[in-house]
Amino acid sequence: MIISLDNFKEILKELNPKKFLSIDTETTGLKWFNNDRLFSLVISDETEDYYFNFNKDPDYEGNLPPSNFILPREWLKELQLKLSDKNCTWFIHNAKFDMGIISREGLIILGEIHCTEAVARLLDGRHPAYTLDDCVRRMFRHLRQKGPSKIDEVKKLVSKKKLYKEVHLEGKNQAKKELHYHKVPFDMMATYACMDGRLCYLLGTYQLKVLENRISKGLDGFKQSYDQEKKITKVCFEMEKEGIDLDIDYTNESLSHYRSNMKDAEQRFYDIAGTHIVDSAKGYKEVFQRLSIVPGLTAKGNPSYAADVLEKVKHPIGKVITDYREARKLMSSYYSTFLYLVSKEGKIHCSIKQNGASKTQRMSIVDPALQTVPKEHDPNDPWNVRRCFVPPEDYCFFAPDYDQMEYRMMLDQAEEIPVIKKILGGLDVHTATAEQMKASSRDAAKTINFLLLYGGGPPRLAEALGISVKEAESLYHQYFYNLSNVQRWRRKIMAFAQFKGYIKNPMGTISLVHPKGEYKAPNYAIQGGCAQAMKKAMAKIADNMKGMKSKMVLQIHDELLFAMHRSELDYCPEIVEVMESVYKYKYLPLTVGPKFSWRSWGDTKEGYPTLEAA
């Protein structure tokens, strides 16, 4: 139903008693922190979809929306009354985006927020995609119902009529497309928006039923994580909204630096090969033949031109190719993207997918991918991507991170007492493992530790250590002989996964496991346990920090980043205390190492921040 100037107020009254609603906004673009605005929104209840249009501009054919259906933008304020209802739960697919968009209109949801995307990932993380269409298609299949057939007509129109602007970023070949949904004809937009609203409502109620069903089967881990995710949605939204200051001058200088590096590499390639560089197997095949270089092989048996292979060929062209790739990647994925995404206020507002790693409920971060920003490798190199991010005036960065979070949690879960005793006695985890294994180097122990967390076998160990598979096998035996509880714990988890089809991690929440994927189960348990512990810490910390000037701004799996105001530095130890307290250990607690910097994310040093260091 399309809301008109005449029935607007009446409809709002009708919404008042509703306990569950879905909301979906239609916007001029994705940068809610900059100039993009909502032009319409749809609210759905159990029977009806209400389409509120605020767009008064013509569509791509020049047609105007019917004047009776153009609502004044000021009327958006009227929605706040219902949004303030704490007894209402809102189903929203990718909720934080809509929260951002409506926040730009001065609106805030004080009720419960059920992000149907995050919940879909939580309930079954085994799928490859979680768009609204994907989730809805699976829901109908599961219910043995026929869903709507045409769900992406709007998308098709946008593509066919080229209702987008192409933006070219330096270092990128492919243009970014900024889609202009506000150019879609009014009737079509209203129809499909209402359908999305309906589908989101159906998905939300379906998810609640699935949840109920799981709980009734005794799987209360899902209840626990569902409740936590609802809190985390709000916490992450605050982080996204806060953003991180970008040093725009430094970012521009870095871009120029790598621009010249890339050109330089292109020239060097041409000097050696006599052709222009094309970074692909096809592009290198002929050149490598001419230079009589034999490349290695990829996993699928094709010629490989990966960095480690290029290093082995011992020909200067290897360095040229890796230099070219490095410069190009840094420009396109980071520097150019930052400058494209930076807000008017000079901040980067990333998007946090709270269950992005859906199999383990880890978070992932996109636009930009701040969890993959390279770390500093050479302290003498003035160019470091993390230096692009700086604390605001009178603030410093505080970056506490868990020490060997995953391995410690595994040892504790396995109750591997002899190693735990050594660690509690002051040894680092890898040295302790090496000692316990007897006759093993710290390096070998460290490699085994990682492989155990990832489910890797002797062939991988052999590869990593440059030894034979036989030797790797014997190292494994040595490990399991001397750390037999780890072996026992792994077998228990795998058997459980095989029998039940899911695992329960140390924090009590659940991941479904594909049949034949049981070897991944110990990894899911630990990665998932760590992810949940971190989320629990984040929820508590965000709660405790309400009203403070200092803000939590980023999470990188086992590390948090805070912008701390100079007057609140003494709060840092409390953050660490919360982080250390969330996991209820049996023998080995999680510990946290503090880091700080007054300069940039790329300049953090160990310890707590002080004013003297400013």
Added chain:
DNA sequence: GAACAACGCACC
């Protein structure tokens, strides 16, 4: 021209 596979590489 879009979708997909394959590759490569950054992080934890």
Added chain:
DNA sequence: AAACGGTGCGTTGTTC
């Protein structure tokens, strides 16, 4: 019998 987990993002090249 045998398997290194989880991501995001970029390019090239093929296919429909």
